[in-house]
Amino acid sequence: MSSSNAVKESAKKLVNLLEKYPKDRIPHLVSFKDIQIARFGRVAGLPNVDHEGNSIKQKKPSIDEIKSIINRTSGPLGLNKEMLTKIQNKIIDEKFTEESINEQFRALSCIMNNKFRNYYDVGDKLYKPAGNPHYYQRLIDAVDGKKKENLLTAMRTVLFGK
Template identity: 60%
Template sequence: MTSQAIKDSAKQLLKIISKLPDERIKHLVSFKDSQTERFRRVAGLQPADKAERKASLEDIKDIINRTSGPLGLQKDLLKKVQATLPQDNLTEQSIQEQIRALTNIANNKYKKYYDVGDKLYKPAGNPTYYQRIVDEIEGKQKETFFSAMRTVLFGK
C-alpha cells in the first residue's frame, strides 16, 4: 500500500462526503465537516479556510511530540496524554471499506432494502403521530398547549 494510493483513496472519499446533505439539526460538531477535515489531511490537501483554522488534533500531537514539556506539563502526565491520543492508522483497504459504506448510506441502500411501509409510519391508532414530530422538529407547525393536552388525553 503506497502513500499515493492512500491519498487518492482519501480524495475519492472526500468527493463522496461532499455529496452528503447537510445535517438538518445543527450540532456542535458536524459529521460532514469533521470527516472532511480529517480526510483533507490524509489526502494532503490544505484546509478550506486557512484564516479561520483552529488547532487540529494533528497540531496538538505535533506540539506534544516536539517539546519535552509543553505548557509546563510533567513528563508522566505528558505520557498519559500521548497514550490517550487516537492514532490514525489508515490503509488503502480501510479507506475503500469506508468508501463502500458511505456510498451505501448516500444511496439509501438499506432504507430501500429494508422498506418499512405505511403500517409503521402511519399506525392505525394515531396516523399523524410521526408527521407531527417531524413538523415540530422542522418548525413547520407548532403545537399549542390545548392541542398537546388533546393529544395526551385522547391519543390523537
C-alpha cells in the same frame, strides 16, 4: 502508484463524497460532515477550508512567543513527564490504508443511497399505525419547523392521542 499516493487518492475520493453528504437537519455543535472532511482532508493533503470554502490559515507562533513559553515553563509546556506519557498514550494514531478508506467510502455511499432503507422497506403499517396514523408526520413536521403546536393542541394530543 505507491501506497501513500493510493491512500491520498482514496481519501480525496472520500472527501468528494462527504462534500455531497446532506447538511444536518438539526444544527449541532459539531457536524459529522465537517469533522470527517477535516479528518480525511488531512490524509488527502488538502488545505483546511471552512464550511463556505474559504481557506483557513493556521497562525504560527512567533519566535518571541516560543521563547516566552520556554522561559515560563519548567518542563515541556509546564507538564511533568508522567502526564506527557499519559497524554501520548491516549492520542489515537490513525494509520489509514487504501483498503480501510475504500471500506469507509462504500459504507458512506450505501448510507447516502439509502441501500438498507430500500432493502428492508417497512410498509405503511409501521409508519401509520391504526391508533394514531399522523404520529410520525407530526414529529417530522415539528423537527422541520413546519407546524408548531400551541399549548391547547399539545394538551389535546396528550389527553386524546390525536
